[in-house]
Amino acid sequence: MSFLRQFHSIVSDQTLSTEQKIHCLLKFGLEVFSLEIAIVSQVVGSNYVILYVESDNPDLTPKCSFDLGSTYCAHTLKADKALCFHHAGNSIISTHPCYSNFQLESYIGAPIRVGNGTLGTVNFSSPKISQPFTLDHIDYVELFAQWLGSEFARRKAEIVLHDNYKTLERMEKVASIGSWRLDLEGQHLFWSDQTKQIHDLPNHETPTLNLWLSLFECDEHKQQFLRSMSDADLTAKPWEVELQLMTITGRRIWVSWHGEAQYTDGKCTSLFGSLQDITQSVELRETLKGQRHEAEMLLNERSYFLSKICHEMRTPLNGISGLLINSLDDVDTEIRTENLQLALRSADILLGLVNEVLDFSKISQEGLTLAPQPTDISIAMSDVVELYKQLIKNPEVKFETNIKIRANCMVLCDSVRLNQILTNLLSNSLKFTTQGAIQLSVESADTLSGIILHILVSDTGIGMSSNSLNTLFQPFKQGEKEIGSQYGGTGLGMSIVKELIEVMNGRIEVKSTLGEGSQFKVSIPFDTTSVQAIEEPRQDTAFDASKLNVLVVEDNEINQKVMETYLLKFNITSDFASNGEIALEKCSAKAYDLVFMDSIMPVMDGLTTTKNLLQKKLLPSHAHIVALTGNTSEEDKAAYELAGMNDVLLKPIGLMPLAEALSNCLENLREHNKV
Structure with a gap:
């Protein structure tokens, strides 16, 4: 059998792997050349590394490395073509390290080229003197080197392709994006592994177009699916649509479906594209849309509420203002009394509206608590x-x-x-x-x-x-x-x-x-409880509290006037301070038994003023500090107590709570005087 026919017989045998083919060709070369050593090598820098070897020498194994300069292959690579000699001892090669170290007499080899570079060599050698090599021998070793170069290039391309495929597969999995392809002539459908996973189709099963169509519950989405493919066939325009379908296992999902047509000789032969699971994005989008709608409704309701509150508050305010104005000019005592009573009733209505708004605010902030x-x-x-x-x-x-x-x-x-x-x-x-x-x-x-x-x-x-x-x-x-x-x-x-x-x-x-x-x-x-309800002492009428030295810290002139009038009912002539700094000055100059402290004031607020009064010891030890405030939350009350205030009076201030605060202070003063 000729060299070429035997060579072709080996390389075309589909039952053999590339490694098996290489070993068969190395053995065949040893028979052809009557030599003892066959090597396929790779040159890495100045190192000569054995990739494949056929030899009885146990020291020659794959991955075994030598200095390139000590091998005959250095000359082959330098010449960049096939070289051979059958009696090295009778030639200038006799001084070469390879001959000195290994006594190799015969050698034939050729460089293996992969792409634009040289990988290494394929070479055959023997310590025995061989017959002179012929042109057929050189053709064989060069053909062998060319085939190896092609195989190594193909293997390299396969590795790159495989790596790219694995990278693409990982990217598909991370982004939940799969690929698909439909052959229009044979109606063959291909789904990537990720596409199968999106549809819950086992990897070993093959999808069909009918199966794909059966997954659409909504007829409108199915028609859009078919229409997109038909339009691409006719117009060659790519498409991108969002569709809902049912997976093989019955899950409802949303997918973003991309595709375009492939033409051969002017005819659409296939459709291909990508598919992404966008269920979470669609659900999030719908949730946000719903939340936006709710927010818009809430804003509309709040706007309506504010306008309604304004209207409802203006009614009692109008009553209070109008009745008080009428009372100024009315000399009839009965009519004036009636006007004032109606004004008070309007004030009660206004206070009820304010309390409703405050209660709703507490409920909205989950701050409404009970005091059993x-x-x-x-x-x-x-x-x-x-x-x-x-x-x-x-x-x-x-x-x-x-x-x-x-x-x-x-x-x-x-x-x-x-x-x-x-x-x-x-x-x-x-x-x-x-x-x-x-x-x-x-x-x-x-x-x-x-x-x-x-x-x-x-x-x-x-x-x-x-x-x-x-x-x-x-x-x-x-x-x-x-x-x-x-x-x-x-x-x-x-x-x-x-x-x-x-x-x-x-x-x-x-x-x-x-x-x-x-x-x-x-x-x-x-x-139920066995504890009896404690009847709080009620001050139904004003009493004499003239013994008390009282300071009212309040920035609003009207509220100052209200407090002055109330306190006069208890025979108290009070002092006033319009902010915290003035209050500190007054307390430095006079000993007060009771300080009514507004919570919100310019210059220095009530909490800061209280802390300064106590830290600087500007009040007698028995003195009481009572907060005047419209803030009714438990957090506010806790802040007043933490600052050192003894009690809280809520605005609008009623005569009864004021009487109780004065009574407590008087009792404290009596206890202090006993000591």
């Missing part, structure tokens, strides 16, 4: 009944009550908040009922730890539509628009009621029919 105290529920209910007997003055409306609570029923309860719930419910019924009856039923049921208080408020008023019922407990809502315009109010009362009931671990149910009336059913659990 021993409370006789029977007395609390009686107080509410007596109050509303006086308020219902319409002769066409009856107020019917049915209170079934045993006497001296002591529970731990925030009576102020419970009263707020009842008065809101009854005030609503009173507002929307012009004839018929308002009924209040209260009874208790015993539990293991206390009682459950059942409250039923029903009326024969205007009632509510289903739409109004759905928004009843939402802030700023007040049923139909005409209801708010006709009856007034902020629309916060019922939302506050619901929050209070839930804070008390209770529940509220509502039934209503438009034009027939409404029914509110409330159930709240309370723990």
